[in-house]
Amino acid sequence: GENVEQHPSTLSVQEGDSAVIKCTYSDSASNYFPWYKQELGKRPQLIIDIRSNVGEKKDQRIAVTLNKTAKHFSLHITETQPEDSAVYFCAASKYGAAGNKLTFGGGTRVLVKP
Amino acid sequence: DVKVTQSSRYLVKRTGEKVFLECVQDMDHENMFWYRQDPGLGLRLIYFSYDVKMKEKGDIPEGYSVSREKKERFSLILESASTNQTSMYLCAAGLAGGPGNNEQFFGPGTRLTVL
Numbered sequence: 001g002e003n004v005e006q007h008p009s010t011l012s013v014q015e016g017d018s019a020v021i022k023c024t025y026s027d028s029a030s031n032y033f034p035w036y037k038q039e040l041g042k043r044p045q046l047i048i049d050i051r052s053n054v055g056e057k058k059d060q061r062i063a064v065t066l067n068k069t070a071k072h073f074s075l076h077i078t079e080t081q082p083e084d085s086a087v088y089f090c091a092a093s094k095y096g097a098a099g100n101k102l103t104f105g106g107g108t109r110v111l112v113k114p
Numbered sequence: 115d116v117k118v119t120q121s122s123r124y125l126v127k128r129t130g131e132k133v134f135l136e137c138v139q140d141m142d143h144e145n146m147f148w149y150r151q152d153p154g155l156g157l158r159l160i161y162f163s164y165d166v167k168m169k170e171k172g173d174i175p176e177g178y179s180v181s182r183e184k185k186e187r188f189s190l191i192l193e194s195a196s197t198n199q200t201s202m203y204l205c206a207a208g209l210a211g212g213p214g215n216n217e218q219f220f221g222p223g224t225r226l227t228v229l
Contacts, residue, residue, distance in 0.1 A: 001173065009154060032216055043204070043220040044157070089156055095216050100145055100208055101172065102218065104156040 002027040004092050006105025014113055019077040021108045023090035026071065030092040033066060033073045034102070038087045047088075048075070051095075080112045117141070118207050118221040126227045133192040135224050137205030144210040146188035147218065148172075148180060151202040163188055164210065195228045202226075 003026040013019045025033075034049035050057045050064045050073065057064050061080075066073040077084055087109050091102040121136035137146065145164050149157040149172075159172030161180040169180050177199060181189045188207075192199055202225050206218040 004156075006156070034216065043222050045220070046217045049216070093216070100210070100216050100218075101147070101159055101162050101170075102157075103159070103173070104149075106154050106156040 002030060002092055002103040004090060004103050004105040006090050006108055008108060009106060010109045010111070012111045012113060013080050015080055015082060017080055019080055019084070019110055019112075021075045021088055021090070021110075022072060023074070023092075023105050024070075024072040025092040025103075027092070027094075028068075028071065029094055032093045032095040033064070034091050034093075035062075035064060035075050036089045036091065036104075038089065038107075040086070044089060077110075080110075082112050082114055085110060085112045118205060118219050120203075120205055120221040120224050122224050123222060124225050124227075126229065127192075127195050128229050129196060131192075131195050131228075133195050133226065133228075135190040135192075135203055135205075135226070137188045137190070137207075137221055138186055139188075139207035139219070140186065141207070141219075142185065143207040143219075144185075145208045145218075146182065147206040147208070148178075148188065148190045149204045149206065150174070151204055151223070157204065160190065195226075197228050200226060200228045 006023045031052035036044040037047045038044040063076045090105040093102045147162040148160045163182040179191045205221040208218040
C-alpha cells in the first residue's frame with residue numbers, strides 16, 4: 001500500500017519568513033495530493049491540493065509543487081503570519097478509486113514567532 | 115458546507131468495555147471514513163465506507179469494526195476497549211470519485227481515554 005513520509009515534524013519560523021514542508025510517497029499510481037491544516041483544537045481542513053498532471057499550484061501565499069519522477073511534493077508558505085501556526089498534513093491518493101481513501105503523512109507542527 | 119458531527123467530544127471508558135462512536139453527515143456524501151490521530155503518526159485510516167452497508171478495512175482495522183446502515187451515519191465500534199486504543203478519533207465524509215470531488219470534511223473529533 002501507499003506510504004507517505006513528511007518532514008520536518010516541527011518547524012519554527014519568524015513572522016514574514018517562508019516555510020517549506022516536504023513529503024514523499026511510495027505508490028507511483030497515486031495522482032492526487034492534498035494538504036490539510038489543523039489549528040489547535042480544531043478539525044483538519046483542506047487548504048490546497050494538486051493533481052499529477054500539474055507541476056505547481058498557487059493560492060495567494062501558499063503553493064504546492066509536485067515532482068512525479070522523484071515522488072515528492074512540497075508545501076510552500078510565503079510571508080508567514082501568526083495565523084499560519086498549525087499542524088499541516090500532506091496526503092496521497094488515487095482519485096476515482098472506491099472510497100477515495102487518503103494516506104496521510106505524520107504531520108508538521110508549524111510555529112510562527114511574532 | 116458539509117457538516118459532520120460526532121456523538122461525543124470526550125469519552126472515558128474502562129478496559130474491556132464495548133464502545134460506540136457515532137458520526138453523522140448532512141450532505142448526502144457517499145464516502146465516510148474513520149481515522150485515529152496520534153502525535154507523530156498523522157491520521158491513520160481505520161475503516162471506510164463508500165456506500166450503505168459497504169465497508170473496507172483501512173490501514174489499522176484490528177480491534178475495530180464499523181456499521182453503516184444509513185447513508186448519513188457511520189459508526190465505529192471497539193468490541194473490547196484496550197488502553198492502546200486511547201486516542202483522538204476523527205470521522206470524515208466525502209463525495210464519490212472524480213476530479214474536483216476529493217475533499218474530505220472532518221468532524222470535530224472524539225478524544226477517547228481507556229482506563
